[in-house]
Amino acid sequence: MQALDLYATIEEYLDFEDEVHHLYKTIGHTVLSKEPKTLIDIGCGQGEFCHIMELNGIKSFGVDLSAKQIEIAVSKGTDAKCIDIKDIKETYDCATATFDVINYIPQNTIKEFLESCYQVVNKEGYFIFDINSLYGFENVAQGTLNIDLKDKFIAIDANFKENILYTDITLFTQEDKEKSFKKDSGTIEQFCYKKDELSSLLQTIGFEVENIINFNLHTDEEFDKYIFVCKKG
Template identity: 40%
Template structure:
């Protein structure tokens, strides 16, 4: 699904400032719940967990991601992280998070299974916080083309949103020692989910939603708070 290629190009995409604002929103929510243990699902390179550890004291903070490249970066930050599927996690936590589009990478059938696995890693009364793209976010923000480059890399992202699915073609040109460029390409698929359809998936109850304006004056994301009642 393009995870490893995205891991290579992420540092030059320039999303850091907007994403840090999203991190801070999560952290303020977490402070209101005052958890002791937390698992971050799809932790990526560990930027959120690092920021969290600088702002809150928890006895256990753990990250998982399907990308081995991302997990290695997280470990370089001194974080406890593994390349592991959520459904293989045996521990339980006060809070689970899935920051920056994680749910949108799952189709609805897979999302149902995912939410069931979130339920299993939460303690009774535990909280799951995640964000999803709004329809506006897909149609007006995510769709289109993006070009980024640095001294040795040139990246293009071309995204089309159709029938509830955003398809993004990633292309990376990397300069090699010979002076020639090596081309890599892959595709990422994201799915639009209506908030109402997520309200009771996997035994989790949606207790709050917050519209977020990351890239526009209209909400392009929603942060959702779910609770395991028992």
């Protein structure tokens, strides 16, 4: 099982619901203030943000590279597709990439990815996304988590080194009454980006960085996220 699909399988057990809603509320208000008619959510996961935007009258479409996530999103009624953003031909008033999506993009492809995001946004449209801060990686994301369920055991071990967060996921699933277990495992990598360097790259591509919002998601001590609000000139 691919690492992103493995994450999709265990996501419902991670108890991040309050954090997700907190982030979606802030990004959602930011999006609504721009009054877009159409939106594409890049890395849409299971489609919750698209659903929220639809309820607010914005025609929304989601894309994700995880077939498992898209399967779940579509089953919930989201207009979504498992496709790379670079292959999208349509354009939208607003593009979003929520809950660490940018941090999943490798450093050697980040410029190409952001250029693809630029191409799917209409002129005078917006690109709104969040990234983890260095504090978020070093002091929040690292650690271990074990979840023992009736027919599953989940082990997560996250380590941050040389500006990359390596998250090892192991899932044991009971297959029969004899208590034999199937093992799936994978590693997800997330990359730390400095907000000033990312701002310069966005401006080089053609975005105007209107605002960078300091955001507390998991802690009140220091900002563990930044929300970028960018406009296509």
